[in-house]
Amino acid sequence: MSKSKHVPKSRRQIVAIGGGFTSPAVMDYVLGLAHKKMPTILFINTATGDSAESLLRVYNKVAGLSCRASHLPFFDRTPPDLEKVIFSQDVVFVGGGNTKSMLAVWREYGLDQILLEAWKRGIILAGSSAGGICWFEGCVTDSYAVNYTALPALGFLKGSCCPHYDGEAGRQETYHRLIKESQLTDGFALDEGVGVHFIGELVHDIVTGKKGSRAYRVTRKNGKIVEKPLKARFVSI
Numbered sequence: 001m002s003k004s005k006h007v008p009k010s011r012r013q014i015v016a017i018g019g020g021f022t023s024p025a026v027m028d029y030v031l032g033l034a035h036k037k038m039p040t041i042l043f044i045n046t047a048t049g050d051s052a053e054s055l056l057r058v059y060n061k062v063a064g065l066s067c068r069a070s071h072l073p074f075f076d077r078t079p080p081d082l083e084k085v086i087f088s089q090d091v092v093f094v095g096g097g098n099t100k101s102m103l104a105v106w107r108e109y110g111l112d113q114i115l116l117e118a119w120k121r122g123i124i125l126a127g128s129s130a131g132g133i134c135w136f137e138g139c140v141t142d143s144y145a146v147n148y149t150a151l152p153a154l155g156f157l158k159g160s161c162c163p164h165y166d167g168e169a170g171r172q173e174t175y176h177r178l179i180k181e182s183q184l185t186d187g188f189a190l191d192e193g194v195g196v197h198f199i200g201e202l203v204h205d206i207v208t209g210k211k212g213s214r215a216y217r218v219t220r221k222n223g224k225i226v227e228k229p230l231k232a233r234f235v236s237i
Helices: 024-032 052-061 082-087 099-109 111-120 171-180
Strands: 013-017 040-044 068-071 091-094 124-128 136-141 149-152 157-162 187-190 195-199 202-208 214-221 224-231
Touching: 013 024, 013 157, 013 187, 024 091, 024 195, 024 202, 040 052, 052 068, 082 111, 099 111, 099 136, 099 149, 111 124, 136 171, 136 187, 157 171, 171 187, 171 214, 171 224, 187 195, 202 214, 202 224
Parallel strands: 013 124, 040 068, 040 091, 091 124, 136 157, 157 187
Antiparallel strands: 013 195, 136 149, 187 214, 195 202, 214 224
């Protein structure tokens, strides 16, 4: 993988979305980051085992939007040249589901390193729920336990992330506890449908298609948890 094709950090972008319904306006925001009339977008739904229902949902997300959509299967017949598939895209969008299983499959195929290279080349990475939290160093997941647990993730972005913050009972309390116990580092909590747009490792914008939803910066200071609301900008089409 050639470093000569890397772009400056000011052109490396990730949009982490908190799960739930991703509005067409937020999808349009993500596609707009490519600055093309007809950007290509690749859906990766490994976290659901590439279920037909999940694929239908992701294609419906961009119905009526200007883009060329395709998807990357892992549970039927995986394309032989994953680098070629990924590097030909303007946007890669990862869906929700079982985060732990998704990451395990990716690592087996080397997709984790390919996605890192894609980000360094300026390909826009985005996703919702599992696809939103996977880019951080760690995250809150319910992938493999009765209760929410901490899970190491890809580490493209520093810190941790918790999705579904306003949509699932116990998320807030668990996230606070995991940070307080140092099982996770300081990070971001995301309401359903809220997207945090990172350029490099810095927050550039926060958008939502649902009024009143927001993100939160959650940190530990002097042994106590501090939760700072971050207002999300309402977007529409």
